[in-house]
Amino acid sequence: MFVDNSGRRSKLLRRIGLLAGVLCLGYAVVLGLAFMGIGTATPSSLLPFAGGGPAGVRNSGPRGTEPPGGFGTPPARPTGTPLTGAPTGTRPSS
Amino acid sequence: MTTTSTTRGRRRAPSRMQRAAGKAAALQKPRVILALLVLLGLTSVMLLDGYLRAEVGGDQRVRTGAGSSKVPDKVLDGGPILTFRGDRATTVSVPKKTIALTFDDGPNPTYTPQVLKILKKYDVPATFFLVGSMVSRYPGIVKDMVGQGDEVGIHTFTHVDLSYQSNARVDREMKQTQLALAGAAGITTTLFRAPYSSETDAIDNYSWPVYKRLGQEGYTSVFVDTDSDDWKKPGVSKIVDWATPKGTSGAAVLMHDAGGDREQTIKALPKYIEKMKAKGYTFTTISGVMEKQNTGSGRAVTGAAAALRPGGSVPNGPQARGVSVTGGLQAAQHKATGATLYEGKALIVAVAVAEYALPVLSVGLMVVGVAVMGRFGMMVVLARRHYRQRNKRRFSWGPPVTRPVSVIVPAYNEKECIANTLESLSRSTHPIEVIVVDDGSTDGTSEIAREAANALGMTNVRVIRQENAGKPAALNHGVRSASCDIVVMMDGDTVFEPDTVRHLVQPFADPEVGAVAGNAKVGNRNTLIGAWQHIEYVMGFNLDRRMYDLLRCMPTIPGAIGAFRREAVLQVGGMSEDTLAEDTDITIAMHRAGWRVVYQEHARAWTEAPGSLKQLWSQRYRWSYGTMQALWKHRKSLTDKGPSGRFGRVGMPLVVIFQIVTPVCAPLIDVFTAYSMIFVDFTAALLAWLAVLAIQLVCAAYAFRLDREKYRYLLMMPLQQLAYRQMMYLVLIHSCITALTGGRLRWQKLKRTGEVGTPAGVG
Numbered sequence: 001m002f003v004d005n006s007g008r009r010s011k012l013l014r015r016i017g018l019l020a021g022v023l024c025l026g027y028a029v030v031l032g033l034a035f036m037g038i039g040t041a042t043p044s045s046l047l048p049f050a051g052g053g054p055a056g057v058r059n060s061g062p063r064g065t066e067p068p069g070g071f072g073t074p075p076a077r078p079t080g081t082p083l084t085g086a087p088t089g090t091r092p093s094s
Numbered sequence: 095m096t097t098t099s100t101t102r103g104r105r106r107a108p109s110r111m112q113r114a115a116g117k118a119a120a121l122q123k124p125r126v127i128l129a130l131l132v133l134l135g136l137t138s139v140m141l142l143d144g145y146l147r148a149e150v151g152g153d154q155r156v157r158t159g160a161g162s163s164k165v166p167d168k169v170l171d172g173g174p175i176l177t178f179r180g181d182r183a184t185t186v187s188v189p190k191k192t193i194a195l196t197f198d199d200g201p202n203p204t205y206t207p208q209v210l211k212i213l214k215k216y217d218v219p220a221t222f223f224l225v226g227s228m229v230s231r232y233p234g235i236v237k238d239m240v241g242q243g244d245e246v247g248i249h250t251f252t253h254v255d256l257s258y259q260s261n262a263r264v265d266r267e268m269k270q271t272q273l274a275l276a277g278a279a280g281i282t283t284t285l286f287r288a289p290y291s292s293e294t295d296a297i298d299n300y301s302w303p304v305y306k307r308l309g310q311e312g313y314t315s316v317f318v319d320t321d322s323d324d325w326k327k328p329g330v331s332k333i334v335d336w337a338t339p340k341g342t343s344g345a346a347v348l349m350h351d352a353g354g355d356r357e358q359t360i361k362a363l364p365k366y367i368e369k370m371k372a373k374g375y376t377f378t379t380i381s382g383v384m385e386k387q388n389t390g391s392g393r394a395v396t397g398a399a400a401a402l403r404p405g406g407s408v409p410n411g412p413q414a415r416g417v418s419v420t421g422g423l424q425a426a427q428h429k430a431t432g433a434t435l436y437e438g439k440a441l442i443v444a445v446a447v448a449e450y451a452l453p454v455l456s457v458g459l460m461v462v463g464v465a466v467m468g469r470f471g472m473m474v475v476l477a478r479r480h481y482r483q484r485n486k487r488r489f490s491w492g493p494p495v496t497r498p499v500s501v502i503v504p505a506y507n508e509k510e511c512i513a514n515t516l517e518s519l520s521r522s523t524h525p526i527e528v529i530v531v532d533d534g535s536t537d538g539t540s541e542i543a544r545e546a547a548n549a550l551g552m553t554n555v556r557v558i559r560q561e562n563a564g565k566p567a568a569l570n571h572g573v574r575s576a577s578c579d580i581v582v583m584m585d586g587d588t589v590f591e592p593d594t595v596r597h598l599v600q601p602f603a604d605p606e607v608g609a610v611a612g613n614a615k616v617g618n619r620n621t622l623i624g625a626w627q628h629i630e631y632v633m634g635f636n637l638d639r640r641m642y643d644l645l646r647c648m649p650t651i652p653g654a655i656g657a658f659r660r661e662a663v664l665q666v667g668g669m670s671e672d673t674l675a676e677d678t679d680i681t682i683a684m685h686r687a688g689w690r691v692v693y694q695e696h697a698r699a700w701t702e703a704p705g706s707l708k709q710l711w712s713q714r715y716r717w718s719y720g721t722m723q724a725l726w727k728h729r730k731s732l733t734d735k736g737p738s739g740r741f742g743r744v745g746m747p748l749v750v751i752f753q754i755v756t757p758v759c760a761p762l763i764d765v766f767t768a769y770s771m772i773f774v775d776f777t778a779a780l781l782a783w784l785a786v787l788a789i790q791l792v793c794a795a796y797a798f799r800l801d802r803e804k805y806r807y808l809l810m811m812p813l814q815q816l817a818y819r820q821m822m823y824l825v826l827i828h829s830c831i832t833a834l835t836g837g838r839l840r841w842q843k844l845k846r847t848g849e850v851g852t853p854a855g856v857g
Binding site: 009010013014017020021023024025027028030031033034035036037039040041042043 | 124125127128131132134135138139141142145265266268269270272273276282284311312313428433434437438440441444447831834835836
């Protein structure tokens with residue numbers, strides 16, 4: 001009873017076991033990464049939602065990636081003024 | 095394990111390193127790795143579920159009464175929207191005749207969709223500050239929210255007071271929520287509102303540094319101008335009242351779409367919107383407010399106004415994802431791409447898996463719990479009935495059985511024990527014929543048996559020698575050679591009491607009875623393992639056997655002591671070699687042939703239980719595998735008619751549930767208990783575990799009482815629950831896997847030491 005000398009069943013089960021093991025491991029890894037917050041960036045490395053205002057738009061993060069100026073520049077404002085000045089090394093020191 | 099030889103050629107015991115290497119090798123076996131991974135997966139599911147429900151890592155503290163000396167005045171007196179540029183804080187107020195509706199603590203499956211419906215009906219946008227754990231559980235609602243044009247912000251992942259948390263935890267709360275949002279709606283956000291915050295003048299010295307830090311990371315913190323206090327459930331009209339700002343001032347209004355009964359909020363919202371619209375107010379989102387203040391005009395901003403204009407200078411870092419979603423009203427949101435998006439989606443899937451898996455596991459746990467408790471209840475009730483029935487003074491099976499019976503002793507290399515066995519048989523009070531079947535022993539068992547018989551003056555002993563063919567074949571040989579119509583089967587190392595055979599064969603006075611199970615006792619019970627098995631035999635076997643006797647579904651007659659009608663054995667084809675548990679096999683066959691199988695508690699036999707863990711594992715592995723084989727072999731009885739069908743439809747399911755399903759699911763009990771003790775409530779979980787232990791102790795004590803055993807062995811029971819039980823279900827799972835994969839088992843022989851005899855004072 002139960003003995004399967006051809007070994008076919010055991011091969012199939014071995015594959016299923018491998019799949020199950022990989023899924024479990026992957027699951028734990030995904031949860032671990034998500035818990036630590038690895039793989040997501042803080043908003044400063046994204047273009048920030050600049051508060052606008054007459055002072056012009058600059059990237060406010062201390063890390064300061066290349067700022068082309070913020071978006072959120074309302075259509076009424078001429079696009080030229082804030083944008084051109086920004087990329088040339090006006091990194092805010094913090 | 096390897097041994098090394100010294101120059102003198104002696105063998106050395108394996109060194110510590112070699113033993114450690116052996117253990118490491120054992121741990122690497124694929125099935126162990128798989129078991130550990132499954133356990134890891136199970137633990138992850140439970141931890142995730144606990145984290146989402148704030149059972150794991152929850153923090154209920156809320157700060158009150160702190161000073162605000164370190165908070166800049168312009169912030170304390172400023173508007174509700176707080177942004178930072180470097181170290182500089184700027185606040186933005188809501189312009190006149192504008193309302194920024196904000197909802198906290200969502201999404202909630204009951205209320206949030208209703209809120210969204212109302213907002214859609216009145217064409218009013220709002221800003222939702224979402225709790226990450228809820229986002230991951232109800233991603234669809236967030237997707238609808240964003241699709242409808244509402245704005246979302248972060249309200250931490252587990253709704254903790256951030257002023258109490260470390261920087262690392264604050265970061266994690268924010269990032270986890272971003273991932274959840276990315277997975278749910280494909281966006282990330284720069285808006286933030288802290289739990290337990292309110293107006294800007296309530297910012298204190300502990301929360302200010304948190305806002306500063308988050309602000310420097312790019313988050314815009316949003317506070318409240320007007321609090322509807324709807325969570326207090328003051329009544330619809332009060333909510334509308336309190337949410338209305340004075341005169342024509344604009345306000346960021348706080349309402350809740352989750353976190354309790356929000357029926358009043360749902361009823362108040364339409365009234366509020368109509369009231370404010372009648373006063374000439376417009377509704378917008380937080381970004382809409384920023385937009386309005388930028389233009390310096392009161393124009394409401396609609397739709398795709400302010401998309402990014404790269405101007406050819408899109409940042410070329412890896413985080414180039416500055417595209418706002420639909421512009422003005424949702425300008426604080428960015429499309430999630432790359433790692434964030436995929437990880438977010440994976441997180442949502444993982445949460446969905448946990449949300450499905452845990453109820454299933456809980457149901458499994460409940461089934462096991464009910465089965466275990468039911469079994470205890472049935473056992474105690476039926477055991478009592480059995481005891482009282484069989485021990486009534488007027489009870490009898492029929493006229494006393496006095497004719498001689500054959501006792502068959504199969505023996506394979508039993509030189510230590512066979513003499514003891516024969517001596518115990520020599521003192522039998524019932525006339526017997528002893529047939530020792532030597533199954534091709536290589537240690538002179540036959541000679542020792544003959545000598546012992548001669549020395550004891552026994553004239554009724556026949557020693558038959560056969561070529562090694564296995565125990566079933568030896569028993570069959572004995573049955574065929576027997577001259578009496580009742581045969582008693584025992585093991586080569588079992589020791590009988592003088593009265594044993596007499597008690598054992600009395601039930602045959604009832605012509606329905608085809609087989610009788612005796613009462614096997616553990617002789618070597620003074621070691622830890624021996625004591626555990628002693629408890630198991632008394633409770634698990636004897637208590638169970640009384641229940642099975644009354645239910646007419648006894649699955650196994652112990653090989654150590656059983657009696658059969660010779661004709662019945664031959665009728666069902668004798669002992670079969672199809673399975674490793676030939677005793678279970680023949681017992682089931684008896685049931686199917688219509689014979690009654692009963693339990694005779696007074697027929698005691700003393701047996702030597704395995705003394706080492708390895709031998710025990712081997713024995714139980716064989717037993718559980720063999721039982722599964724036997725049940726499978728007789729599976730047709732499920733659909734048979736007559737007595738076979740009765741057994742198949744009543745007995746077999748009981749046996750399958752109690753002896754296979756329940757033990758296989760037993761690990762769940764341990765996992766849930768451990769999880770509850772570590773993460774939920776140590777005391778409550780411990781008490782529950784102790785309660786179950788107490789119930790088991792009571793049942794075991796009752797079993798001991800019925801058998802008149804000494805209670806002191808029960809002291810081992812708590813320890814038994816911590817190690818022995820786990821071993822038993824690991825054995826069962828192991829044998830299930832072997833059965834599934836179709837591998838072949840070796841027959842392992844118990845190492846005999848011949849230390850078991852009847853206790854002094856008996857016989």
